[in-house]
Amino acid sequence: xxxxxxxxxxxxxxxxxxxxxxxxxxxxxxxxxxxxxxxxxxxxxxxxxxxxxxxxxxxxxxxxxxxxxxxxxxxxxxxxxxxxxxxxxxxxxxxxxxxxxxxxxxxxxxxxxxxxxxxxxxxxxxxxxxxxxxxxxxxxxxxxxxxxxxxxxxxxxxxxxxxxxxxxxxxxxxxxxxxx
Amino acid sequence: xxxxxxxxxxxxxxxxxxxxxxxxxxxxxxxxxxxxxxxxxxxxxxxxxxxxxxxxxxxxxxxxxxxxxxxxxxxxxxxxxxxxxxxxxxxxxxxxxxxxxxxxxxxxxxxxxxxxxxxxxxxxxxxxxxxxxxxxxx
Amino acid sequence: xxxxxxxxxxxxxxxxxxxxxxxxxxxxxxxxxxxxxxxxxxxxxxxxxxxxxxxxxxxxxxxxxxxxxxxxxxxxxxxxxxxxxxxxxxxxxxxxxxxxxxxxxxxxxxxxxxxxxxxxx
Numbered sequence: 001x002x003x004x005x006x007x008x009x010x011x012x013x014x015x016x017x018x019x020x021x022x023x024x025x026x027x028x029x030x031x032x033x034x035x036x037x038x039x040x041x042x043x044x045x046x047x048x049x050x051x052x053x054x055x056x057x058x059x060x061x062x063x064x065x066x067x068x069x070x071x072x073x074x075x076x077x078x079x080x081x082x083x084x085x086x087x088x089x090x091x092x093x094x095x096x097x098x099x100x101x102x103x104x105x106x107x108x109x110x111x112x113x114x115x116x117x118x119x120x121x122x123x124x125x126x127x128x129x130x131x132x133x134x135x136x137x138x139x140x141x142x143x144x145x146x147x148x149x150x151x152x153x154x155x156x157x158x159x160x161x162x163x164x165x166x167x168x169x170x171x172x173x174x175x176x177x178x179x180x
Numbered sequence: 181x182x183x184x185x186x187x188x189x190x191x192x193x194x195x196x197x198x199x200x201x202x203x204x205x206x207x208x209x210x211x212x213x214x215x216x217x218x219x220x221x222x223x224x225x226x227x228x229x230x231x232x233x234x235x236x237x238x239x240x241x242x243x244x245x246x247x248x249x250x251x252x253x254x255x256x257x258x259x260x261x262x263x264x265x266x267x268x269x270x271x272x273x274x275x276x277x278x279x280x281x282x283x284x285x286x287x288x289x290x291x292x293x294x295x296x297x298x299x300x301x302x303x304x305x306x307x308x309x310x311x312x313x314x315x316x317x318x
Numbered sequence: 319x320x321x322x323x324x325x326x327x328x329x330x331x332x333x334x335x336x337x338x339x340x341x342x343x344x345x346x347x348x349x350x351x352x353x354x355x356x357x358x359x360x361x362x363x364x365x366x367x368x369x370x371x372x373x374x375x376x377x378x379x380x381x382x383x384x385x386x387x388x389x390x391x392x393x394x395x396x397x398x399x400x401x402x403x404x405x406x407x408x409x410x411x412x413x414x415x416x417x418x419x420x421x422x423x424x425x426x427x428x429x430x431x432x433x434x435x436x437x438x439x
Contacts, residue, residue: 008333011340023352030360043380046370046400053221062356062410067317101328101372133213138295142276148401149255156408162412162415313415
């Protein structure tokens with residue numbers, strides 16, 4: 001698909017770009033392309049979340065950190081052959097693993113059995129909610145969503161603990177901080 | 181100042197529609213794509229856009245910091261409270277079927293309540309994160 | 319011929335794995351911390367693609383029940399990936415907060431300079 005090739009091109013751009021602002025903008029473009037690919041793959045809920053989160057909140061937070069750290073470019077990277085070799089070996093191993101996947105898009109895939117036909121058939125009868133993704137997320141698998149909400153809560157508390165309070169000058173004595 | 185003016189007027193027109201869209205996505209999450217997470221992020225995005233164009237002080241007048249910071253645990257409390265309500269009424273934890281007069285209506289009410297909880301936590305957290313990051317830089 | 323046919327059928331998976339390898343390479347090989355976190359985000363989104371691609375049925379539609387459609391794509395990966403996306407952004411936020419504090423403590427966010435400074439002490 002053309003979209004996926006565009007994604008690959010953007011990723012090469014992210015690897016090679018050294019200006020950090022450009023990297024962040026390219027990451028936002030990548031998120032939008034990913035959302036388009038997800039719509040083509042029929043995952044509309046996921047596409048909306050990825051577009052909102054990836055190109056919205058993620059880009060805003062990256063730009064805020066860039067403003068805080070104020071470093072725009074970074075010096076010449078050292079020649080890195082060992083990481084390239086490790087990455088390519090990992091990729092080759094995964095490619096070898098996906099050979100045994102069934103061809104793209106067939107309805108008699110293994111993952112379409114077991115529990116999904118029951119969800120698709122019973123969702124309206126049990127919960128009167130036609131959106132199967134919402135009913136599975138909030139009712140059939142509601143415990144996972146409670147865990148996820150707790151993760152967001154924990155991340156918020158963690159960031160507030162790290163970043164609230166007055167910014168210390170580096171020449172201060174380490175130790176006491178002023179009250180937040 | 182000229183460029184600033186275009187942005188201000190445009191954003192002032194746009195923001196109520198963004199809020200309306202966020203509420204639409206939230207309440208129609210059962211009939212179409214959407215749900216709590218998307219609506220929470222869009223709401224937070226609206227406050228962040230307002231803060232970027234008009235300054236953080238103006239944004240803190242419409243979304244005060246104490247309210248935003250207390251929204252973060254409130255959503256988790258609503259979610260867990262819905263689960264415990266199922267426990268108190270005699271069935272398992274997070275079993276919504278006892279919340280109304282019969283099982284399907286009860287589960288629909290339960291789904292609605294937990295999505296509201298998720299909306300409150302997600303929008304509160306994203307806005308609080310933005311406030312924390314922008315406070316640090318001054 | 320068999321290999322070519324498999325290749326065409328699996329082209330999507332190859333591109334996904336290329337994205338994964340590129341993200342992994344950015345995390346391992348680049349020294350700037352913000353770029354590492356961007357690489358981690360790329361890696362995560364490629365994993366989402368890898369999970370959702372087998373769930374699609376050609377000729378199916380989005381999993382919202384409607385009397386007019388009969389065949390739906392698999393909704394179970396969508397649910398899991400929805401959770402994963404939000405957890406990913408939570409991780410990114412925490413990572414960026416730590417990067418901001420590292421910058422305040424050391425004055426730089428380059429990995430090499432921080433190692434050199436730690437080695438001097």
